Amino acid sequence: MALLIRNGRVLTMDNRLGDLDPADVLVEDGAIAAVGPRLDAPGAEVLDASGMIVTPGFVDTHRHVWQTQLRTAAADWSLFDYFARMRSVYGSFYEAEDAYLGNHVGALEALSAGITTIVDHCHIINSPAHADRAIAGLRDAGIRGVFCYGFFPNPTQHPFAMTLDPGWRRDDARRVRREHFADPAGTLKLGVAPSEVEAMPIETIRGEIELARELGALRISCHVAMGAYDRGRRIVAQLAGDGLLAEDVLLVHGSSLTDEELDAVARAGAGISATPETELQMGMGHPVTARALARGVPTSLGIDIVSNYSGDMFAQMRLQLQAERGRVHGGRTAPPREVGLRTRRVLELATRDGARVAGLGDVAGSLTPGRQADVVLTRADGVHMVPAVDPVAALVLYANAADVDTVLVGGRVVKRGGRLVGVDWPGLAERLVRSSERVRAGFATVPLAEIESLAASLML
Numbered sequence: 184m185a186l187l188i189r190n191g192r193v194l195t196m197d198n199r200l201g202d203l204d205p206a207d208v209l210v211e212d213g214a215i216a217a218v219g220p221r222l223d224a225p226g227a228e229v230l231d232a233s234g235m236i237v238t239p240g241f242v243d244t245h246r247h248v249w250q251t252q253l254r255t256a257a258a259d260w261s262l263f264d265y266f267a268r269m270r271s272v273y274g275s276f277y278e279a280e281d282a283y284l285g286n287h288v289g290a291l292e293a294l295s296a297g298i299t300t301i302v303d304h305c306h307i308i309n310s311p312a313h314a315d316r317a318i319a320g321l322r323d324a325g326i327r328g329v330f331c332y333g334f335f336p337n338p339t340q341h342p343f344a345m346t347l348d349p350g351w352r353r354d355d356a357r358r359v360r361r362e363h364f365a366d367p368a369g370t371l372k373l374g375v376a377p378s379e380v381e382a383m384p385i386e387t388i389r390g391e392i393e394l395a396r397e398l399g400a401l402r403i404s405c406h407v408a409m410g411a412y413d414r415g416r417r418i419v420a421q422l423a424g425d426g427l428l429a430e431d432v433l434l435v436h437g438s439s440l441t442d443e444e445l446d447a448v449a450r451a452g453a454g455i456s457a458t459p460e461t462e463l464q465m466g467m468g469h470p471v472t473a474r475a476l477a478r479g480v481p482t483s484l485g486i487d488i489v490s491n492y493s494g495d496m497f498a499q500m501r502l503q504l505q506a507e508r509g510r511v512h513g514g515r516t517a518p519p520r521e522v523g524l525r526t527r528r529v530l531e532l533a534t535r536d537g538a539r540v541a542g543l544g545d546v547a548g549s550l551t552p553g554r555q556a557d558v559v560l561t562r563a564d565g566v567h568m569v570p571a572v573d574p575v576a577a578l579v580l581y582a583n584a585a586d587v588d589t590v591l592v593g594g595r596v597v598k599r600g601g602r603l604v605g606v607d608w609p610g611l612a613e614r615l616v617r618s619s620e621r622v623r624a625g626f627a628t629v630p631l632a633e634i635e636s637l638a639a640s641l642m643l
Contacts, residue, residue, distance in 0.1 A: 240299025245485025410468025438468025
C-alpha cells in the first residue's frame with residue numbers, strides 16, 4: 184500500500200530538489216516515489232506531517248551497539264579506562280543472549296532517535312553464537328545497516344593474557360557470510376572490523392583486509408590515529424603505500440592523521456567517521472571533521488558508545504558544530520565575523536554524507552525518488568522549538584530524540600506518534616536490566632588493579 188506524508192517542511196538533502204515547504208512525500212513499494220507540493224495519490228494511507236520537519240533518516244557510521252546495557256558505566260573514563268575495563272573485562276562476561284539484547288535494544292534506541300542506518304563495529308564476537316545473536320538483534324529491530332564482524336578477541340581470563348590473533352574468527356566470518364548475508368538485497372550488509380590495526384603488524388593488517396575483501400565486506404571499519412594514544416606508526420600512510428586503502432575502508436576517529444594521510448584517504452575514496460563526544464572526552468584529539476572536509480575526504484558522524492552518553496545524532500551534530508567553531512575562534516586574535524562550520528553542513532554529514540561513507544549512498548541519506556524510504560518526521564511544536572524559523576537550525580541546535588514522532592525504514596513504519604511500533608518495552612527493559620546486573624556482577628569479581636597495570640604496559 185502506498186503511503187503519503189502530507190504537508191511537512193521537507194528537507195530532501197538532495198541539492199537538485201532542495202527544501203520544500205510545504206510539501207508531500209509519496210512512498211510506494213518501500214521507496215521514495217515522488218516529492219513535491221500537493222501530490223495526488225488516491226488510496227494511499229496519509230500521514231499528516233503538518234508542523235513537522237521531514238528528513239531522510241540519520242546515518243550513524245560508527246557504533247559499538249552491544250554496550251547498550253552498560254549505560255553510564257563509562258561516563259568519566261579515558262580511552263585507557265575503556266580499554267582496561269570495557270574491552271578487557273566487561274566484554275568477557277557477555278554471553279550470546281547479552282549480545283542479542285545489547286544490539287536489539289541499541290538498534291531500537293537508534294530508530295527511536297531517527298537513526299535509520301547504522302554501522303555496527305561489533306567486537307563482542309566471543310563465540311559463533313555471539314555473532315549469530317548480535318546479527319539477530321539488529322535484524323529483529325528492523326534497522327538498516329552494516330554489521331562489521333569483529334576479529335578482536337576479548338580476553339577470557341583475568342588478569343588477561345592478551346593476544347590479537349583472531350583465531351577461529353576467520354573461519355566463522357566465512358560461515359556468517361554464507362548463513363546470514365547470502366541475499367544481496369537484504370537490509371543488513373556484511374562488513375569487517377579488523378583486530379585493531381594500530382596494534383598489529385602490517386602483515387596481519389594486510390591479511391585481515393584481504394579476508395574482508397574475499398568475503399565481499401561492504402565496509403572495513405578501523406580505529407586509527409587516536410590523538411594522545413597515537414604511537415606515531417602512521418598506519419594509514421602504510422596502508423596507502425601498500426595499496427590497501429580503497430573506497431571500502433572506513434577509518435574511525437583519525438584525529439592525529441597527517442595532512443598527507445588525509446590526502447591519501449581522499450585519493451583512495453575511503454571515508455572517515457568522526458565521533459565527537461568520545462574523541463573529546465577520552466583524549467583522542469579534536470574531531471578531524473573539518474580538516475578531512477577541507478582535503479576532500481568523505482566524512483561522517485558516529486555515536487560510538489552509549490556506555491557513556493546518549494545514542495542520538497542530535498547531540499553529536501551539536502557537539503561537532505560548536506567544538507569546531509570553538510577551535511576556529513580559539514586561533515583568532517580579532518573578533519570573528521564568521522562562525523565557521525555551518526548547521527546545514529553538519530546535517531549533511533549526519534544524512535547524505537553518512538550514507539555515502541557507509542557504502543549506502545545509492546540507497547539512503549536523501550529523499551531522492553528511487554531511494555529507499557528511510558524517512559523521519561520530527562515535531563517542531565514543543566516549547567523548545569516554536570517558532571522553528573530555520574528548520575535546519577531547529578534540527579541541529581534545538582531538537583532532541585523525544586521530538587522524533589514517526590520513523591520509516593524502507594517504507595515500513597517503525598515509530599508512530601512518538602512510540603516504537605510492535606515493541607514490548609517493559610518486557611525488554613526487564614531483560615536488559617537482568618543482563619546488565621549479571622555482567623556487572625562478573626566485573627566486580629576481577630582483580631582490576633592488575634588488569635589496569637597490564638593494560639598500561641600495552642597502551643601507555
